[in-house]
Amino acid sequence: MASQGFNRLIILLYLSPIVGFGGTLMGEFISRTTLNNPYANIPAQCYIETSGGAQNACMFCHTNAPARAHLGNNNPQAGLSTVTGNLQTTYSFAPVTQQTIAATINPWENTLFPERLEAAYQKSANRFDESTMLEYLKHDNWSDAYTKRGGKMGWENGQDSSPWRLFPDLSPSDLPAKEDGFVRTKSHERAIFGDITGWRAINFMPYGIFTPMSGSVSGIYIRLPKTFMQDEKGAWSETIYAQNLDLLERAITDRLEANDPQTYYGKAHDVEVHRGLYPLYTEFAHPLHYVDLRAKGTRATRVKEIRYMVKTKMFYPGEAVEKDEDAPIYLNEKQGWINNGAGWILAGFIEDAKGNLRPQKAEELMQCIGCHSDNYGFEPSAFTSGSSNTIDSTWAFPRKFPHKLGWAEMDYLAYSMKEGKATSSRGDPLNRKTQQGEFGYFLKHVVGANLYGVMPASMEAFLMETITKAHGFSDDWRTLDLQHPETLVAQQRLHVKLMGECVDRKAYLTPEGFIQPNLLYPTPTEALNGAIGYRKVVVTQRFTLGKDVFAKTPFTFRYFRNAKEAYTHLDGRPYQIGEIITDRPVEKEAILTEGAGITETLIDEKDALYDGEYLPLLNDPLVYVKALK
Template sequence: MKKINNLLLLASFAGLLSGCGATNDPEANQITAETKSALVGSYINPVVFEGNPYPQVPAQCHTETSLGRQNACLFCHTNGLYKLGIGNNNPQAGAIPQVNFQLDYGFDPYSTQAPTAAKNYWLNTLSPETLLAAVTAMDINPNNWNMQDYIQENNWQAAYNLRVGTSTDWDSGYDQPFRLLPGLNPSALPADNDGFVRSIDAKDVYFNDDFGGNTGWRAINFMPYGIFSPMTGSVSGIYIRLAAPFMQNSAGDFDLAIYQQNLELLRDAIQNRLTDTSPTNYFGAASAINVVAGSYPQGTELAHPLHYVDTTADGSHGKLPGMRATRVKEVRYMYKDEDFNPMEARPDDGTGDAIYGNDQQGWVDNGSGWLLAGFIEDKNGDLRPQSRAELTQCIGCHSGFHSGTKDPNFTSGTGNTVDSTWSFPRSFDSDLGWQEMDYLGTKVRDGVATSTTPEPTNRHAGIGEFALLLNHTVSANLYGVMPQSIEASLKAAISTDNDYSDNWTAIKTDDAASFEQSVTLRQTLLREYVSRKDYLNEDGTIKGFLLYPVTNDAIENARRYRQVVATQRYIYGKDVFAETPISYHHYRDASVAEVKNDGTPYQFGEIISERSIQLDEPTRFDYRAGNGITLIDSDKAFLQGGTYFPDYVPYLK
């Protein structure tokens, strides 16, 4: 077993940390220094995970594409950042041979002896009736749950109060379940107007500035993908904290202005905004540290509480903004423990097949410079550390290739992250970006949600970011699903009476021809809707019904998710729909029919539970790997209904 020297950074900065409140925690003072220890984990091969040996492959990757009319794949599987040479060495849309996950269902098994990777193991999402059956077997009736009361309970604070040690330490150092729960006290939220989180609790404070006790944490406000929007059932807070030297001037004194400069400079580096005149080193006590485009400095922390949706929460009276309920589904955490620039490794560099981490403490090594930790609800709704089987879902999205200079850990990742991160690259490049995450300025008045922040523009595609989503997915999320509330509003807006070429239509599943006709028409009409900017209000904000659920839908979504909590079936998926999503059904014509692992063709309308694999040539590199095609046509132009987009870049203007 390897050890991670959790005190490495802190030891080197020990002379700079005096006076930051590190000894003001009475509980920590009762524990001698000898009881502290380095983080120690063990290795496990994901092939042994019970129920789902491929948690790094999200449930969205198993969806159909409406015969190529929907392409949600582009938001993860892209070459864009790789071609820019910044922050991502994991191109997934054809920039390297045999890897184009926009065109292929290329599920790759760990070995030829491992279970098939081309099976949909996300049973909660694929067949929600199996989840309900598990709940019923526990003698639980979800209809009896008072969900509005449930989501207003504070389970995060209770967990935080169990974290031993000082919250200025990224790792408390004590061998207990919450040692890597981020040192962000929820009682100190929301952040102040400048985004900094300040506290009156001495153990939370790095230094005192002119506004109060600064914890070092700063809120990030970013444009979400079609994953973490209120419409999908979850809302986020995102916070960043750098190591102590980034908060200090050259004399070693804490300095708010210096810290602000360093955070701004880091944002430029992550968002590819550095110029020839940009500083090459950070400021103050961190002046010896180089600014690296697309890379965070060692010691960076990111905290991500993932909340339930509360449509009654609007950020007023000191409450959290953006429909954030008090209760969290999870608290996620990233710590950059290695000085690693993703661009120093090539896509073909080897990686390991075992995951290093600790189930009792809820953390894993992502194999690409970061430790990932996560705390999720137990069956009673209290937070607990996640297991490695659960945290491997995180590695699936927050990872990349490594040069092999460290222990060979399991890696995965997508093509759209910058140094394994999603949020900071998409934060607003202004003071608006240093605020609590508010989902484009969500405001709820008389039960109606609106936004106050205009739609941001994708600076590489040159169109609105939400417009890009609608144009390529014909849905409100990455599952290709349009909630009924959105369907009703689109039906009222898109009609020949309003000078559209046709009337908005439901998807027809009578036969393959009617299915193709209806999804093609929907794509055409939604693109008309986008080109006319009818998805926007006059002030450039996105119409609320596209982003925010009605109260009943939010409550029922939470009720379905709580079934996962009650059964602890996270390994089978966290996204639960009222019924199997339409995008999991086989509506193809026989000429392009998908087949099962054994080559048996699917019948029209059948649920796709597994996909075809290459069995013809056992000596080929892709033996037993997925070889199904998505039907996204790389030669079909956008104006002809094409959706292929290999070089998507997540950066905003």
């Protein structure tokens, strides 16, 4: 909910440094109202309908559990906070100020109206030959960008003003990481000591955000400051560094034990171990790849983005803070970074129209805060947003596979292509709190392949073949009949029931106990079409209008409500059945909440689909769901 404090409508005319590492990062405070989309922090997934409450993708971002546990999060979003409210049950978007457009207007045009993207693409001078797309995926655009960063830039150098200053010091020529997860190099320039670059790969349980089915896959790498790599006397030590990384893993995944030290090992012995928090100057490098089924882990050589985070200030979940959505954002667009309001500097590099990486602009960086932020705040106050399911603003490391399995390149459940067929070689790990399979729990609640609540044709074909009365299910799986909206909710409720049966009967697993590849990986045609669609966003440079593109508007963006549950457009016009939902009404009467979204999602807190205490942590020791014999 937006505070009713002083509305900052102009760019503030002072600069403020972030100090603490060999120099300063100088940025400026700007009002979000200066952006075309002041709500770029609200992702397109947040605007979907829930099939009358029969699909709940909301719980995978909006719960209370990490904040309730003070586990690197101070931002409960499932009713624990009277300020934020329950973001699973209400589309409670709030405006920055009364002078701006309403946040309930869906700004993600590429996702909502793919035909408009296509029209813009057809007018572009950079149209491409779709038959060459597979070759495009094999082209290395990361190495070219890495050379632009130079040798001594980064957050250590307070004097350099290059826009490539914060490009992560991770060269693709040193990848993949070795079997122990460490990224080693033969380059003396990139090695911190021996052949150690300091980076270590993280293999984690994927979410419904960046998956092969969604068209984007990740690599994740972490690096701690140099003192964490040295013994008490200052000698370099790979053993000490590994011990510190393992200790940090236990702190972030809430597995600290009574006999664990209260400070880190070696020269970092004066750095306190904080449950759920990273030490200062922790770095993350996040290459976001296209999906290429020919590549290991489905990770194409070509990257869509290179993302970077460095922690510059400590905040603690117990601190009293004020959530201020009127506050300005602190950034340096020329250097390509933004402050997330929770102790981290975020930088990003994305493809230009020709496919070469370029620094992201302010509104593009604003999208990062939507997922990587929290309710901490600065003096003076800076904008915060974020999810309630992050641990210290991060997603991947908390979902790391425990121990050695998690210190490896991201492999998307041991993906491989055998005899022309995609296969997985890993099962469904138990969620620590629910003691249910993490992937199965996702399927039960989302009833789709991603947080949009939709699924590709190949996934639905598998479900139609698997879920039948002949196989002992209570009914046959049928494709939703969008031509008869009066029965849509009943159909989706049936899907919920059948998906639950599928998970409970372990039909989503192979006989070996691995997750069915049809539920994880697209077909070659689907993967290629997804890459082509995204490249049209690249060619038109319409990133601020949505990065997720579908062949047609997802049904979860269409209006199918009955009269009892109806709502109108923002201007009061009634919706027609099947109409694309472009906006929702806001509060107009109450003074304190004027302009806030008031439409209910129809997800019922008493329903089995609701989970306000979901905690995205895996069981340790790792346990997989057993397949039925």
